[in-house]
Amino acid sequence: MAKEINFERDLARLEEIVATIEGKTLPLEKSIGLYQEGKAIIKSLEDALKDAEKKIAEIITVE
């Protein structure tokens, strides 16, 4: 995979973004910035899963 995917970290960031946007206090301009970041994370994680589905993960046998 070209991009470095870290599901744990990326999902945590996504959850943080969603919660922040859902908060009432954030100005709209900042929400939009976060929204774009969140969408990018979703796309990269979905792509990672789909790519892997096509290409099934490598199996390495260590003797």
Next chain:
Amino acid sequence: MKSGEFYTVSSLNLHIKELLDGDVSLRYVRLKGEVSNLKKHPSGHFYFSLKDEKSLISAVMFYGDASRVKFDLKDGDEIIAYGSIGVYAQRGSYQIYVTSIELFGQGSILIELEKLKRRLYEEGLFDESRKRPIAVYPRAIGIITARGSAAIADLIKNIQRRYPIVQIYVFPSLVQGEGASKDLLRAFDLATHCELSTLIIGRGGGANEDLNAFNDELLVRALATSRIPIISAIGHEIDNTLVDLVADERASTPTAAAELSTPDKHELYELLSASLERMNTSLSNKSQSLSERLNSLARQPFFADPRSIYEAKSRDLKEMRVRLTNAMRNSYLNANREVRAYRQRLDALSPFGVLRRGYSILEDGEGKVVSSIEEIEIGQDIRTIVNDGIIKSKVLVKEKKRNG
């Protein structure tokens, strides 16, 4: 024994029998030895000898006890025999009357295993507090198991179905028989040198119930020091081996091991689309509420009609003017009413006021008021002044009031 006295054979054997029977320590004997000269009599009794390198003893096991032996006893078996020592007087021989037996190897291993388990348990190797959480989103999963087994194929298939982005490392190892525990240790050592999120140790199926390798003390101690959380997938019976006990999680099937070690792709897709949904909803709510605020501000009347800014004031002014006019008029009317009231009271006091109430004034021809019949004569002209005019008339009669 006095000179000239003797035992008979029977009495000597009886004497020996009584000696042996009297010794409590020979009543319950646990004896280890190798089986030889085994004869399984048609009656169901077992006749055999137990021996070691130097010595031999006859043994008999009667039908009732022999029928309870679970394994196929044969020459060469190392066994532990439980029973009592007795004399067979007819033959002048002593032997062990065996009531139960167990294979020495197996019994000993089970006992040793139980001891080892207790020792490691007391050391705290199996404590819940030592268990590490299994990674939810593993980057790489290591699998130690038998090469090419159906179980490993199943495990890999399930892992890939659930979470295809994970890297899988396979560390083939012997899992049973001679050298299996050493080989498992070697595989584990290799695994610790890889960047693994989770390590699965499996037996790889097989009908053979030889789990000895998974009870090896060195292996168990090595696994206990592992940085990588470990899932054991050894057999259907969980907690059967020490490796099960020391592992952080136990799985009864390859599918269960896959589920323990990976998140499900479909749930992830759902999580991602739910996140998107939440962001969309939240953002559209936010922009809607902002645009509502904007609209409600924009709808303020003074934006639509700037006159409204001074209209209110001009309305106030008009109203003030009306109130002023009214006040002026009221005060004029009040004053007027008072004047009229005074005039009425004045009118009431004037003689002309009396005329309005129906009284009249009588004058003689020269305009002098007549107040007595003495002041006029019969035939004289008189004038009666009423409210709205004068009546002229002639006096016809005069009558004096009798008591007037």
